[in-house]
Each structure stands twice: as C-alpha cells, then as structure tokens.
Amino acid sequence: MAKDQKELPGMEDRKLPDLVAAANAYVKIRDKRQDLTKREVELKLDLLGLMHKHKKTDYVFDDVEIHVVMEKETVKVKVKHDEEEEETEAA
Numbered sequence: 152m153a154k155d156q157k158e159l160p161g162m163e164d165r166k167l168p169d170l171v172a173a174a175n176a177y178v179k180i181r182d183k184r185q186d187l188t189k190r191e192v193e194l195k196l197d198l199l200g201l202m203h204k205h206k207k208t209d210y211v212f213d214d215v216e217i218h219v220v221m222e223k224e225t226v227k228v229k230v231k232h233d234e235e236e237e238e239t240e241a242a
C-alpha cells in the first residue's frame with residue numbers, strides 16, 4: 152500500500168510498523184550479504200588466476216596457506232590469526 156493512500160474501513164492489511172521495520176532491516180542486511188558474496192567470488196577467481204599464473208597448486212608462507220582443489224577448481228585458504236585459525240573453502 153502506498154504511503155499516502157488512506158486506509159478504508161474493513162481493510163485486512165493495515166500497516167504494522169514492527170513488521171515493516173523488520174522487513175526493511177532484513178532486506179538491508181540481505182543486500183549487503185549478496186554484494187559481499189559477489190565480491191568474494193571475484194576475489195576467489197583473482198586468487199585462482201594468480202595461482203595459475205605462478206604455476207602453483209599449493210602455496211604456504213608464514214601464516215597463509217593456499218591450496219587449489221583440482222576436482223572442483225577452487226582454492227582453499229588458511230590464515231592463522233593470534234589465537235584463532237580461520238579456514239575457508241570456496242566453491
């Protein structure tokens with residue numbers, strides 16, 4: 152229903168501010184996640200391209216590990232942080 156449209160008696164769907172706010176918050180976060188996913192895919196393809204450029208299937212330096220997974224043509228990356236270890240595999 153348009154914001155400036157007047158409500159008529161007997162209308163079933165009246166504006167419920169909490170539902171509208173929750174829907175807007177969800178859409179905002181969902182759209183950010185979708186944008187991040189697109190960027191993640193771009194960066195993964197860049198990384199895979201660099202691995203091919205350097206003719207590497209595995210690369211380990213300091214806290215960074217990169218492994219090209221041949222059957223799926225993807226990369227597996229590990230970066231160790233202070234007390235936690237993050238491992239990501241992207242398809």
